[in-house]
Amino acid sequence: xxxxxxxxxxxxxxxxxxxxxxxxxDAALIxxxxxxxxxxxxxxxxxxxxxPADLDPAAIGWRALAANLSDLAAMGAEARWCLLALTxxxxxxxxxxxxxxxxxxxxxxxxxxxxxxxxxxxxxxITVQALGEVEPGQALTRTGARVGERLCIGGVPGEAAAxxxxxxxxxxxxxxxxxxxxxxxxxxxxxxxxxxxxxxxDISDGLLADLAHLLGQDPGARVEAAQLxxxxxxxxxxxxxxxxxxxGGGDDYLLLFTLPHEEPLPPECHEIGVITAEPGxxxxxxxxxxxxxxxxxxxxxH
Ligand code: ADP
Ligand code: MG
Numbered sequence: 674x675x676x677x678x679x680x681x682x683x684x685x686x687x688x689x690x691x692x693x694x695x696x697x698x699d700a701a702l703i704x705x706x707x708x709x710x711x712x713x714x715x716x717x718x719x720x721x722x723x724x725p726a727d728l729d730p731a732a733i734g735w736r737a738l739a740a741n742l743s744d745l746a747a748m749g750a751e752a753r754w755c756l757l758a759l760t761x762x763x764x765x766x767x768x769x770x771x772x773x774x775x776x777x778x779x780x781x782x783x784x785x786x787x788x789x790x791x792x793x794x795x796x797x798x799i800t801v802q803a804l805g806e807v808e809p810g811q812a813l814t815r816t817g818a819r820v821g822e823r824l825c826i827g828g829v830p831g832e833a834a835a836x837x838x839x840x841x842x843x844x845x846x847x848x849x850x851x852x853x854x855x856x857x858x859x860x861x862x863x864x865x866x867x868x869x870x871x872x873x874x875d876i877s878d879g880l881l882a883d884l885a886h887l888l889g890q891d892p893g894a895r896v897e898a899a900q901l902x903x904x905x906x907x908x909x910x911x912x913x914x915x916x917x918x919x920x921g922g923g924d925d926y927l928l929l930f931t932l933p934h935e936e937p938l939p940p941e942c943h944e945i946g947v948i949t950a951e952p953g954x955x956x957x958x959x960x961x962x963x964x965x966x967x968x969x970x971x972x973x974x975h
Contacts, residue, residue, distance in 0.1 A: 746862065
């Protein structure tokens, strides 16, 4: 099988909405919705750096797309199209079959079409570009959080990082492993937050690391550790380890956003703190005691 057979066999599907020309020509031809802004993003996943070398190909395909769709979600965009640049050590058909199945499974859930890409030989690395659309002036951005607003999160943080820990211990199934294998980009939540959230970011590096990106030089945030939601699966972890996973673990792809007082909290979201005039992030326990800083780079100690 040469490169073109691989593309035809694993990455070509009938063109859908807005696609004039999909894979096969020198470039894709796309017809964006008139009057909307394009939202464009790209992310690369490198073996052993962004996922374990023994992660199954279906999960690699899903995660490569998820990382990009999560960026669109954080902008409040509707996901529309994507491109896939693959560098592969070899043309392993079973690997490509599973990889493309995982990739397209999420693409179908999110309503995204693969319109083109590239295939090269070399050490495994996957780059996806995703294109979305948003009404002019409606995109969510990282800047805009104001003092006194509520800091909110779109679900339970730390589960993906805990799932990765489980994977390293040899577990291959279970709710936490699934959270790492197949994170769900919060596209619907992002769309629902348009015109409501004053700032938004997706958590890819870790709650505290991405909160710092949301805050910039100022303002700051007061985070209530006791208000962090904990799932049944996370309850089993020792409290210290759990706290480190929840504050420092990445890969959850949950939205972190700020809400003005009058806006109701969307379903399945949690209020975890408040924006403060004092810069930086301060963590407090349930007794109102200041907690020592948690290492936001915890997940990299391995
Ligand atoms: P070129 O040499 O002109 O850059 P390629 O030979 O790399 O083109 O690709 C041929 C066609 O196949 C292009 O339309 C490209 O977008 C598409 N393509 C290549 N790799 C992929 C892939 N992994 N998934 C989807 N489409 C792909
Ligand atoms: Mg060409």
